[in-house]
Amino acid sequence: IxxxxxxxxxxxxxxxxxxxxxxxxxxxxxxxxxxxxxxFQVFSLSALRSIAENGVHFRSHLDGSMHFIGxxxxxxxxxDLGSDICMTFDECTPYPASYDYAVKSxxxxxxxxxxxxxxxxxxxxxxxxxxxxxxxxxxxSTQSLFGILQGGIYxxxxxxxxxxxxxxxxxxxxxxxxxxxxxxxxxxxxxNFIAPLMPEDKPRYLMGIGDLKDMLAAxxxxxxxxxxxxxxxxxxxxxLFTSSGRISIKRTExxxxxxxxxxxxxxxACRNFSKAYLRHLFLAxxxxxxxxxxxxxxxxxxxxxxxxxxxxxGKKFREFREKWETxxx
Numbered sequence: 001i002x003x004x005x006x007x008x009x010x011x012x013x014x015x016x017x018x019x020x021x022x023x024x025x026x027x028x029x030x031x032x033x034x035x036x037x038x039x040f041q042v043f044s045l046s047a048l049r050s051i052a053e054n055g056v057h058f059r060s061h062l063d064g065s066m067h068f069i070g071x072x073x074x075x076x077x078x079x080d081l082g083s084d085i086c087m088t089f090d091e092c093t094p095y096p097a098s099y100d101y102a103v104k105s106x107x108x109x110x111x112x113x114x115x116x117x118x119x120x121x122x123x124x125x126x127x128x129x130x131x132x133x134x135x136x137x138x139x140x141s142t143q144s145l146f147g148i149l150q151g152g153i154y155x156x157x158x159x160x161x162x163x164x165x166x167x168x169x170x171x172x173x174x175x176x177x178x179x180x181x182x183x184x185x186x187x188x189x190x191x192n193f194i195a196p197l198m199p200e201d202k203p204r205y206l207m208g209i210g211d212l213k214d215m216l217a218a219x220x221x222x223x224x225x226x227x228x229x230x231x232x233x234x235x236x237x238x239x240l241f242t243s244s245g246r247i248s249i250k251r252t253e254x255x256x257x258x259x260x261x262x263x264x265x266x267x268x269a270c271r272n273f274s275k276a277y278l279r280h281l282f283l284a285x286x287x288x289x290x291x292x293x294x295x296x297x298x299x300x301x302x303x304x305x306x307x308x309x310x311x312x313x314g315k316k317f318r319e320f321r322e323k324w325e326t327x328x329x
Contacts, residue, residue, distance in 0.1 A: 001033050002227045005077055006041035009069075010062055014080035022082025034227070035083040037074040037116075037148075040176070040208070043092045051091065053108070071115035079123070083143065087174065088116040090148040095181040102152035109150045110164045117168055120145050144171035146205060149194070152177060153186050158194050172203035175223075179208045188217060195222035212241070212304065213328055216321045219308065231301045235293035238282045241300040245327040249293070254279045267299035268292070 003023060008014065020026045023033050042049055042056050049058035055070020069077075071089045078086035090109040093102050120143070147170035151157030158175075165173060175194055178187050191206065195218070198204045203225055206218050210228020218226070234240070238249045242262040247254075249261075257275040269278065269292040281289035311320035 001027075001029060001031055003033055003035045003081065003083065004038075004041065005035045005074070005081065006038035006069075008035075008081060009038060009077050010060055010067075014077040018080035018082075022080070024082060032085070033081075033083040034085040035078045035081050035087065036207075036227075037087040037089040038069055038077065039074070039087075039090045039148075040092045042069060043094075046094075051108075053111075055089070055112075071112040072119050075116050075119040075123075079143070085144045085146060085172070088113040088145065088147050088170070090150060090176060092180065093150045093152045093177045095152065095177075097152045099152075099154060099157075102150075102154055102157050105152070106150050106157050106161050109148065110161065110168075113147050113165055113170075114168050117145060117147075117170070146170055146172040146174050146203070148174045148176040148207070150177045153182055153190060155190070155193050158190060159197060162194065162197055166199060170202070172205060172225075173198050174205035174207050174225075176207045178206070179214075184214075187214075191218050191223070192221050198222065213325055216308075216324060219312075220317065220321065231297035232294050235297040236290050238289075238293065240293060241297055241304075243327075249275065249279050249282050251279075261296060262300075265296065265299065265303070267296045269296040 008017065017023060017026050023029065023035075039056075042058050045058055045061060048061065049056050055068055055073065057066065057068050059066055069089070074089035075086065088109075089112045091105045091112075093105040097105065147165035147168065149158065149161040149165055151159075151161045162173065175191070175198075178190060195204060200222075204223045205225035205227075206215075206223040207226075208228060209215060209218060209226050210230035215223075215226055231241070240247055240249055240261060243264040244262070247261075254275040257279075259275060260270045260273070261275055261278060262270050273292065278289065278292060281292065308317070308320060311317045
């Protein structure tokens with residue numbers, strides 16, 4: 001489960017969640033939890049924030065109040081949240097960005113990443129050193145820390161960012177700053193360039209990518225982990241994923257269609273409701289529509305990756321990719 005640090009910090013507040021002993025008890029969740037550092041959301045508030053060497057001053061989009069998040073604060077918030085995996089605080093390099101700006105952004109990201117690791121070590125959290133050996137544990141937590149590499153669309157900067165992070169040493173490595181407006185061709189060029197250079201013995205995480213075809217290409221390149229709003233955002237907009245491809249549930253052809261959304265799906269929505277009913281809920285703007293559509297799309301994504309892993313184990317990934325790329329045209 002991916003939890004948004006920025007939003008949780010603003011409401012209900014990391015101190016509130018810490019008082020309930022973290023996200024696991026707050027949500028009654030027994031699955032792995034990953035928190036981002038809040039950097040992406042803060043930097044997306046371009047008109048409401050200012051960058052300094054030690055972090056970012058920003059104005060809350062909720063009530064206009066002023067806040068500051070830097071590496072130490074980002075780590076403290078994620079510690080309070082109690083996630084399994086936390087992320088270093090980084091500057092998400094915008095697109096377009098000049099080479100000189102991308103260099104400065106990269107240098108700031110590396111500086112903050114180093115400070116994030118120092119904070120983890122100073123507070124006694126388990127973390128890997130640059131020789132991939134675990135430091136002594138002085139704290140009950142087993143949080144892992146992933147470093148985020150930047151560099152924009154510049155291959156030499158991407159390589160430099162990765163090398164600097166590997167020198168510091170992290171439990172996993174994430175590629176950030178993609179799918180921020182750059183052409184798909186440039187995005188895939190960076191994905192195919194950087195993935196083979198990333199450590200094979202650590203998780204490789206591609207941040208903010210959730211298009212099925214993009215993820216298929218990224219998995220073939222070597223990435224292991226993804227996060228994206230696509231399954232939930234599309235669900236709210238009535239776009240649903242099925243074993244036959246994408247459909248828009250608001251289409252007139254489903255008005256009297258009493259068949260399930262997907263005969264091959266075992267989710268709650270498909271087992272209990274028809275396309276006609278799902279269409280009615282969507283057009284009536286019922287909250288239940290968003291809930292059922294979200295249940296379905298998340299179930300589909302989870303099952304999609306399960307089948308992808310099976311295809312990889314069975315050495316049939318290429319056939320799997322070709323099948324889905326045809327369905328998703």
